[in-house]
Amino acid sequence: REWDNSIYNLTRKILQQSSESGKTTHELAQELAEARMRELHPIFGHRGRDVIQGIVTRDSVWSRWVDEAAAAAVAEERG
Numbered sequence: 001r002e003w004d005n006s007i008y009n010l011t012r013k014i015l016q017q018s019s020e021s022g023k024t025t026h027e028l029a030q031e032l033a034e035a036r037m038r039e040l041h042p043i044f045g046h047r048g049r050d051v052i053q054g055i056v057t058r059d060s061v062w063s064r065w066v067d068e069a070a071a072a073a074v075a076e077e078r079g
Contacts, residue, residue, distance in 0.1 A: 003009065014028045021028070040046060055063045 010032070014025050014032065017023070017028050018025045041048075054061075055066055057063075
């Protein structure tokens with residue numbers, strides 16, 4: 001409860017804003033998530049975006065990992 005970004009505190013904040021603004025909790029949670037995803041991670045920066053970009057462009061260790069995982073899943077399905 002001491003941390004501003006704890007689930008408890010964020011839930012209370014969204015519930016309070018909902019009652020004050022008339023917006024649904026879903027709308028407010030979505031707005032908060034959208035705003036937060038644009039913030040840099042304090043340690044990793046935009047690592048998530050970089051991982052996705054590497055997969056999409058097929059130009060990273062992540063894309064090779066995805067290919068290997070997909071091939072393993074197909075092999076497992078075929079038995």
